Amino acid sequence: xxxxxxxxxxxxxxxxxxxxxxxxxxxxxxxxxxxxxxxxxxxxxxxxxxxxxxxxxxxxxxxxxxxxxxxxxxxxxxxxxxxxxxxxxxxxxxxxxxxxxxxxxxxxxxxxxxxxxxxxxxxxxxxxxxxxxxxxxxxxxxxxxxxxxxxxxxxxxxxxxxxxxxxxxxxxxxxxxxxxxxxxxxxxxxxxxxxxxxxxxxxxxxxxxxxxxxxxxxxxxxxxxxxxxxxxxxxxxxxxxxxxxxxxxxxxxxxxxxxxxxxxxxxxxxxxxxxxxxxxxxxxxxxxxxxxxxxxxxxxxxxxxxxxxxxxxxxxxxxxxxxxxxxxxxxxxxxxxxxxxxxxxxxxxxxxxxxxxxxxxxxxxxxxxxxxxxxxxxxxxxxxxxxxxxxxxxxxxxxxxxxxxxxxxxxxxxxxxxxxxxxxxxxxxxxxxxxxxxxxxxxxxxxxxxxxxxxxxxxxxxxxxxxxxxxxx
Numbered sequence: 001x002x003x004x005x006x007x008x009x010x011x012x013x014x015x016x017x018x019x020x021x022x023x024x025x026x027x028x029x030x031x032x033x034x035x036x037x038x039x040x041x042x043x044x045x046x047x048x049x050x051x052x053x054x055x056x057x058x059x060x061x062x063x064x065x066x067x068x069x070x071x072x073x074x075x076x077x078x079x080x081x082x083x084x085x086x087x088x089x090x091x092x093x094x095x096x097x098x099x100x101x102x103x104x105x106x107x108x109x110x111x112x113x114x115x116x117x118x119x120x121x122x123x124x125x126x127x128x129x130x131x132x133x134x135x136x137x138x139x140x141x142x143x144x145x146x147x148x149x150x151x152x153x154x155x156x157x158x159x160x161x162x163x164x165x166x167x168x169x170x171x172x173x174x175x176x177x178x179x180x181x182x183x184x185x186x187x188x189x190x191x192x193x194x195x196x197x198x199x200x201x202x203x204x205x206x207x208x209x210x211x212x213x214x215x216x217x218x219x220x221x222x223x224x225x226x227x228x229x230x231x232x233x234x235x236x237x238x239x240x241x242x243x244x245x246x247x248x249x250x251x252x253x254x255x256x257x258x259x260x261x262x263x264x265x266x267x268x269x270x271x272x273x274x275x276x277x278x279x280x281x282x283x284x285x286x287x288x289x290x291x292x293x294x295x296x297x298x299x300x301x302x303x304x305x306x307x308x309x310x311x312x313x314x315x316x317x318x319x320x321x322x323x324x325x326x327x328x329x330x331x332x333x334x335x336x337x338x339x340x341x342x343x344x345x346x347x348x349x350x351x352x353x354x355x356x357x358x359x360x361x362x363x364x365x366x367x368x369x370x371x372x373x374x375x376x377x378x379x380x381x382x383x384x385x386x387x388x389x390x391x392x393x394x395x396x397x398x399x400x401x402x403x404x405x406x407x408x409x410x411x412x413x414x415x416x417x418x419x420x421x422x423x424x425x426x427x428x429x430x431x432x433x434x435x436x437x438x439x440x441x442x443x444x445x446x447x448x449x450x451x452x453x454x455x456x457x458x459x460x461x462x463x464x465x466x467x468x469x470x471x472x473x
Contacts, residue, residue: 007093009042012049015093016084034080037064040365044358045245052085054099055247055266061103062246062265066118067362071107078104103264116220117237117260120359125219126234127355130286134175142192143211145179147231152176152286154279155235155253158208158227159201164191175287220259233259238282241355243372243381252278277373281380284354291319291351293384296361296368298346307348310364319360320351324396343396349384357381 007015013035020031041060042049057078064074082100089096106112116122130151133144149164150156152175166189169180184191194207205227213225220230236249236257250257250267252275257265284292298307304323311318325340348368352360361370372379 006050009039009049012088012093013039015088015091019084019087030076031080031084034077034084036366037077038081040362043369044243044361044365050094052094052097054097055268057081057097057099057103058265059245059247061107062118062261063240063362065114065262066240066246067359068120071112071114075104075107078107106264112262115233115259115261117233122219123237123241126216127238127285129215130234134286140182141211141215142183142194143208144215145183146192146208147212147227147234148286149176149179150231151235151238152179152279152283154275155228155232155255158231159204162190162192162194162204162208163196165189166191175283226258229256230259233257233261235282236260238285238355239278241358242278242281242285243358243370244278248274249278251275277380281354284383291353293349293351293386293389294357294381295371295384296348296350297371298348298368299366302367304342304348307364307367310367311360314363315360317356319356322349322351322393324393326396349389354381354383 016035017032020028023031038049038060041047041063045059047056061074061078064077065071069077078100082098082104085094085097085100088094117126129144130148133140133148146158146161149161149172150158153172164180166184169177169184169191172180180191183193185193190196194204196204199207209225209227212227212230216230217225232253232255235253236246237260239249239252240246240260244252245268246261246265247268248270250261250265251270254267256263296307298304308321308323311321324343326343350360357370361368371382373382
């Protein structure tokens with residue numbers, strides 16, 4: 001069967017909706033739910049239904065399971081999708097593909113069990129162990145340190161980490177070097193103390209597995225433990241929580257990840273550059289306890305209040321939202337009207353841990369999408385540096401509750417010092433602090449003297465957070 005033309009996602013989804021419109025209300029509702037889930041998946045990963053394949057079916061299935069849907073529910077979604085794909089195939093809109101039905105049968109088998117790291121609670125417990133080890137909150141465990149070194153460098157095989165010698169550590173990054181330094185000793189050639197010179201390769205393999213299993217066994221509950229598979233699985237779990245599909249994550253690690261993904265997932269071909277960018281993203285999950293700033297774009301016709309309510313009602317933990325608006329007062333026919341105009345239309349800033357972003361947009365993806373570092377499918381989410389967000393808030397004069405307010409006396413600059421005014425309409429203009437007023441309020445106000453090219457001077461009152469001290473004062 002040949003396809004007449006390449007159809008967009010919107011054309012195909014509209015076709016599916018038109019075909020199910022004649023069904024009874026209950027069946028129509030179930031099909032619409034499947035379409036909604038499919039649309040979220042396609043949009044979130046910049047995928048086209050025209051490229052539908054067995055690999056895409058596996059990715060969608062893994063994502064639904066990863067979000068906590070029951071396997072019976074996922075199986076029904078696959079059957080509904082298979083039915084709709086058949087409709088499109090008959091109209092020569094898509095190539096015929098029965099992979100959803102085959103995967104649905106696999107899920108319906110009594111022996112299918114979701115991998116342990118697919119459950120968010122298990123992933124969170126394992127992630128906490130790794131983060132605590134990085135922070136040095138307990139006596140370091142050499143096996144956990146080896147696992148960290150593996151994951152931080154793209155899931156390097158643990159036998160290679162075990163045989164790492166001091167002279168081979170120059171190419172590692174700062175965090176990896178810190179792990180290496182706390183394990184190496186001056187009289188030992190190998191970084192990690194496993195008595196490598198006295199062990200066969202099989203004994204070394206067994207020692208690593210036993211050491212890691214002792215730490216993670218109560219969380220993963222697996223008697224036959226494969227340490228390299230576990231390292232890859234943790235890397236893949238972090239990558240999927242950051243927005244990578246199952247096939248892309250598997251392609252990055254180049255092997256199985258059976259503690260995170262079912263066997264039906266197929267690795268994609270990934271370039272070294274893409275893997276490197278995702279290694280950086282995975283590392284950020286391990287290294288950053290503090291949430292970071294990101295930006296979402298509201299879809300056409302969606303109001304900020306709708307998204308805010310959805311997040312408040314459905315997302316835990318709830319991210320901090322920032323949608324800066326300016327208040328404009330107008331008089332119409334003698335009546336006073338107050339309007340709130342956003343500084344950047346349809347763009348909402350939010351503060352979140354990186355592993356919570358993808359789950360967030362699995363819920364609100366129909367109403368908003370998150371900016372990524374590039375337009376390529378699978379690109380990491382774009383982080384806004386804290387300093388840039390602070391400067392933006394200063395420029396618009398709208399601050400989040402966490403913005404620092406210092407006690408009077410600790411404030412800089414002081415009267416007589418030169419400053420830059422960072423606020424709307426002043427374009428980083430230089431001035432001089434003349435006085436500090438409103439000393440009894442929670443946030444002191446600075447009176448700043450400004451001059452013009454024609455010799456005039458004028459004064460403005462500015463929130464201290466909208467001033468930057470000029471270096472050298």
